[in-house]
Amino acid sequence: MTDNYYVCPGCALLCDDIEVETEDNKITKMYTACMKGVARMKGCSSPLECTVEQEAADVDASIEKAAAILKDAKNPLIFGHGNSSSEAQKVAIEIAKRTGAYIDDTSSFCQGPIIEAILQEKLKTCTLDDVRDKADVTVFWGADPANSHPRHLSRYSYFPRGKERQRGWEEDRTLITVDIRKSDTSEIAGNSGFFQIPIKGDAEFMNALVDGLSSKVPKTSFNFDKKKILELSNTLKKAKFGVIGVGLGLLYSLEELEPLFALMDKLNSVSNFHIIPMVGQYNMRGFNHNLFEETGYINRVKFDIESGQAKHGAEYSVVEALKERSVDAALVIGSDPLSSLPLPVARYLADIPLIDIDPCQNLTATKANVTIPCALGGVESGGTAVRMDGVEIELKQIVETDKLSDKEVLTRIMEAL
Amino acid sequence: MGFGQFLAAPELKLTIVTYRDIFQNSALEVSRFDEKYEELSAIIKLDPNDISKLVIKDGETVTVKSGAEKVVVKAQISGYEEKHEGVAYMVNSPWSNALISDNTHGTGVPSFKNFEVVVQSAKGEKVTGIKEIF
Structure with missing residues (x-):
């Protein structure tokens, strides 16, 4: 599409014909998007705050704490990714490799x-x-x-x-x-x-x-x-x-x-x-492609911390790993598993050291030990994503923000490890 | 004081099928802590005959139980042309997910779209708040 059009990150259709009007770094008007797309791109009413142990913190302190949680864990889980850019997903895979983590996304229990x-x-x-x-x-x-x-x-x-x-x-x-x-x-x-x-x-x-x-x-x-x-x-x-x-x-x-x-x-x-x-989240398929390229598997992976080798199977799926209590800490990005998982496993996730990275306040954040706000992908930050049919789409930044992008947050956590 | 008050409200075993709703999904994008999201999420859509069996009216609250978990949601007549007694519909939300077992028989995929519950009138009770689900 031409320079006047933007891509909607509301779902994996990634509609690339969206026109917007902006004022004071906010989208004020949108044309052609559906109601879900409009709601996503205009931004949520309750943005996520930066916190450590539910107390207000600065980004540096929360990134340091997030890295400490991952370092202390023997078997961390890195979960989410469906609403992250491909660039952020690649860093998440690197973090999983470095920490010997389980890495999975919502495709594990859908497409x-x-x-x-x-x-x-x-x-x-x-x-x-x-x-x-x-x-x-x-x-x-x-x-x-x-x-x-x-x-x-x-x-x-x-x-x-x-x-x-x-x-x-x-x-x-x-x-x-x-x-x-x-x-x-x-x-x-x-x-x-x-x-x-x-x-x-x-x-x-x-x-x-x-x-x-x-x-x-x-x-x-x-x-x-x-x-x-x-x-x-x-x-x-x-x-x-x-x-x-x-x-x-x-x-x-x-x-x-x-x-x-x-x-x-x-x-x-x-x-x-x-x-x-019929993929839901805007870049779930991108995660599957990126992990496949790296490991030969699309999801449900556990990295060996020594060799970096990827193991794959149902036992490494987010639901089974949490159910079997195999996971001892978790980093969640661009997802709200406390809303979307069955309650017994969601409760266990809420009990272990938990990091939540998201533009918006969600249920996972209410139980997280560390919350780090990130820019809203496709609006406050750019990046690439893979549409439901496998076509790669470039998302442009529309408005300026002080927030770090999802890739920048993960890169800083990686550096602090 | 009537004799009826000493009788327990009838229970009904139902199969739940979950679905997506654009209006509820858009409310989620705004905030999952807003009233609007609860209003569009904490509902169960029932066949009119099942509403009668439960001795409730459209819009009253019901308790939906599955194993050890339960939520209180609003009952609504589904409005589907086809009869669907024994099957009820819930929009995909933390309220429906609260009722899903984590037993995947080793597959890693919970039964999100087909699970059994027991429904009973919760007359006078409020809908379970999103933060009370945990």
Whole structure:
């Protein structure tokens, strides 16, 4: 985009067509962003304060204390990263290496398996620009972008005119949703485009679709209308450029990815289909790429302090490591695990020495031994991030701030180690 | 004084499915400590028949229990066309996460979108505040 446009860090769509007006280093007006993007970019009403043991402190003292906590720990955890720039994430990986830490992010309990399969070239993917220009059939499976990624449909997947889709949604595009409830996106897809399945029925519905695509009679234990499955199979078969947006509803329902692999194999033997993970946080995928580049794993890593070698597995996931009490201190950046983790593990996290780095006050900060405010990425500081489709996007700084960027905070902690 | 006051409010076992809501998510961006975020987060959406079984009215508070954890949230009629008795919806928030078990059967992925709870009227009780969840 041109110099007049900025990138929104509200979600992993990273919309790059945002115009802003500023006054006194504050964004006063915004154009084109969704309501979530506006709320993110205008900044929170309760910024994080710099504290040590819940008392006001200066940045130097809090960085020193943060480094001391990490040095004293035998098995620290470095967690978050989804709202950090790629530059900050790389420093976080270095800190984890230096301290022999566990390092993980929210992909550990959301889109991780899909991103891993894409990076290992087990699933065919495409860019959002391809979706805008070419996609004629888009399926949102267990995803509700009308709420999670409000501009997905208007910028890319349904409403716009694209190079090969000049007639837009009226004639050139078909929207399908597969979900256990009629979501707001399902309302847009209409009754003919909405396929309501029971809880945990996703794998079986995928198998039935494979049968439908193979000219067999599709059967499900929940007696889904066979005619409707065959009609859907036909729509998918006829697609010139198909896309499946994989949401958490699908991922949490599948015990393994095999049914999805089988469906994609079948679809690509009769048609042309691509997968895009519906990533939430603006740079979660960037963390997966950066850790993959460094270790060959996208998340759930523990570094050996002596050799620097990375170990990987479910036992190194944030949830299992906290549940097993294997972690004895934690640094959290750009995330609020006390809000997002199950309460028993969140309580344990609150009990161990805890460092929180964030632009805003959050629940994790209320229990942290050290809090360090950082600049709001994409507004008060620049950097790079990876969009949900794997495309790297440059975020520009919009307003000036006294706060350190996330990368600068981590670099200073690294230096103090 | 009626006889009814000596009877315990009926309990209902329900499956919870969590979902995302743009309005709640935008309120989170402003501040998770504001009333608006609590108002849009501390809710459970129920089928009208389940509301009747609980002997409550739309907008009254209920206790939602899972294992040793519990929160008090506002009950709302879901408004979905399809009946969904036995299944209730909660927006993804610290209130729903408080009810999720940390038992992942070794996978590292908690059951965020499908878990069992017991719901009961909490008539007169206030919604659990975000800082009281811990």
